[in-house]
Every structure is written in C-alpha cells, then in structure tokens.
Amino acid sequence: CHLWDILFFEGIGSLVSISIAILKSISTKLLDADFEGLLFILTHMESMELDPDKILQFSREIPRISSQDFQELADRMFDELEKKQHSSGFEHSAELDDSRIIGRDLMGRFGQRVR
Numbered sequence: 001c002h003l004w005d006i007l008f009f010e011g012i013g014s015l016v017s018i019s020i021a022i023l024k025s026i027s028t029k030l031l032d033a034d035f036e037g038l039l040f041i042l043t044h045m046e047s048m049e050l051d052p053d054k055i056l057q058f059s060r061e062i063p064r065i066s067s068q069d070f071q072e073l074a075d076r077m078f079d080e081l082e083k084k085q086h087s088s089g090f091e092h093s094a095e096l097d098d099s100r101i102i103g104r105d106l107m108g109r110f111g112q113r114v115r
Helices: 002-010 013-025 027-032 035-043 052-060 067-087 094-110
Strands: none
Touching: 002 013, 002 052, 013 027, 013 052, 013 067, 027 035
C-alpha cells in the first residue's frame, strides 16, 4: 500500500498527517455517531473498508511535521504527563518510561527519513 511507502520514505512525521487523513475519510460517520458509536468506530477501525486513494489524497493536503518537531512535541507531552502525575500524587510510572523508550525507538527507525 502506498501509505506504508510514505511512512517509510518520509518518516514518522507523515504518521500524523496519515492519521488525520484517516479520520477525515470517516468524518461523516464520526460526526453522525453518538459517544458510544464513536468508541465503537475508533476501536473497530481495522474492520472498516477504508479507501487508500482517498486517504492518500487527504494526507497530501496536510503539512508534514519534521522528525525533530515530532520528537520535541513527544518530549513536551511526556514532561507534561510526568508533571500531572507528580501533582496528582502518583509515583513515577514504569509505563511512562516504557512509552518514552518506544517513542525513541520509533524515532530511531523512522526519524531519519523526512522531507
């Protein structure tokens, strides 16, 4: 599928635009659904018939973010999550460390290939 080609060629920054394009391609269904319907749609997307050409067209209309910008955004997100955990009285979470490791691993695999 061309979407995978884009992901591997352009890097992880394209993942955001492809994700937004997927949501845009099903926006009518999302807007017509109630809360339970939204949950069902979003948790069962693998069973939906999506038009890859439409998703590809939509994704081309959405600006790509660079790998560096993506990494900075992810770091800020994890820092804010840590602050919220500390302010809520939660101790340091191993899951947060796991998420950081996964995020950095993805950046290492896909981060070098961005326009």
